[in-house]
Amino acid sequence: MTSKTDFHSLRVADIRRETADAVSIRLDVPESLRERFRFEPGQYLTLRAELDGEDVRRNYSVCSAPLDDELRIAVKLLPGGRFSSFANDRLQVGDQLDVLPAAGHFTAIFSPGQERRYAAFVAGSGITPVLSLIKTALSVEPGSSFTLFYGNRMSSQVLFLEELAALKNRFMGRLAIFHFLTMEEEEVALFNGRLDREKCDEILTTLIDPCATDLFFACGPEGMMTAAEQALLARGVPEDRILLERFTSAGSSPVLDEAAQARALAAAGRRMGVILDGRKLTVTFDADRGNILDSVRATGAAAPFACKGGICATCRAKVVSGAVEMRLNYGLTREEVAAGYILTCQSMPISDDVVVSYDS
Template structure:
């Protein structure tokens, strides 16, 4: 398994971009296209499958969220899709308040849910998506079809109802245009199809059926999976059980499902034990001493409360924007979806998920 995260050190500078267009994709989702001035164009190049971090002040609060780019690089557009989530501050704002002409703070593209696409490749791709998980996969799918004329693609896409299928018209048009290289299979959990296989959610059992009936595991070169965590892990498990090599499977986590009660209690105990510990923080070439505040719960928020502009975006252990190098000491890291095993071995941590184990912790945001 290869989990999406930061390409190298994530780019952390925001730039104000004007919203050029907002398009209603479904009743609860919109796409947002940005106008990128020529002077900023070099900052906003991207690879298929990457995401943008958006920032807005909503109700006096600095709100930041990551949204995948739904356009392909060859299309010459910078566009994300935002699906409304119950209680979601940014998604509600984007769907109900944001208008063309408004300006948003946007961070350059990040993420490794991508591949080295190129005309010389002749590969067999597959993708599993559910709901808004189609967003980065649409960018990838369009890129493969446009730039790799000898490659083939199979998409397995789950939604509750047909009216909730994001980019339905685009997908249909792509299927018609590339009918010899693209196959799309829709799965609906709240509408019934005559074929039982296409009814229900993309859980582990359903994915195992798909692998047995619609995919040849030996023929797969690359698989992309994006959607709810349970769906992704189920699809991954089915593929691995069928013999698909782990290194060919890429997962993109939007948000984690959250820790269990036992995990939460354990993490709370770790945070309380770290209360008052002093940490050395290197940021923008300066070293400061920061006291860990257990009420804030992690190193990142303690650093920012001390007045230091430590970078962050999701605060869910996914995007790796808050990544820093552990120079000395030890920390406890609650959740990690954004760092690779190699990065952890090199001493990198997610400061939004970490608490110090002693008073000898020194971390650097500059490395």
């Protein structure tokens, strides 16, 4: 039986330097795992490595499209980033990486009969999942178009610059790309500076008609995403036409504020039932750890996680009984929350009869 805690060891088939501080990595998927590693455009993989004796996990978006018939992710070097510096500096072709199959909701259904207008606000490595979405949308839907607003510091740091230019030629007239640079001056003032709220407002006034756009994507740093989202909502774009993908750099347990600490203390010692990989465990909530996920892992059980920041949803479980409080949620859809799903890295039990299932 396979479970969502199962990492698979995949061989690094190719490493391509995309910019001075980013590589893309192609992973070999053996025939026996093809089905498990099928992905939708916009999804990410969770990677795991043992670095200096520590189990380090990170999520990286897939930059290839399902039609490309390859599984490729991009990893940008972050200051102090343990996994990203390992991937940029030490990883070699032929190495094995532990990988979980694709996950994430930052995707849409594309079909040949559809004629839609898509647009994306992106900054830095936020282009990674959007590249996959662009390729898929324009390949699958011959009548659709895509407009990309792409922010970076300088042109030498623009990830996938050449690939995007090639896509523009390939899908002549259907892909529009606008670059915004913060550290280089362009002649047109609109293209200078970051994608903040003012800039997003200007874009929605001068470059695109938000009401004539069917679906917006936004991926990048929190500030840019909020600016894009707020600008779109202010123009009357309904929430369900805006898809956001938050990037995580965390990987460590969240720090609780005072009120949350008090609630965690109140929950200390509560016993919970935890269903994982077909087994039912009894776990005591540990106030010092502050969340269900870390309490489960403290018993030695391999409950799944990646970001520990409420974003990736790798730690998702379903509340089978009892009451649970979830502090933060960027990773679950409204439907999932309504169906009883929680992010265990953000949750604590608030009744005595809690049972959660990682298997549901």
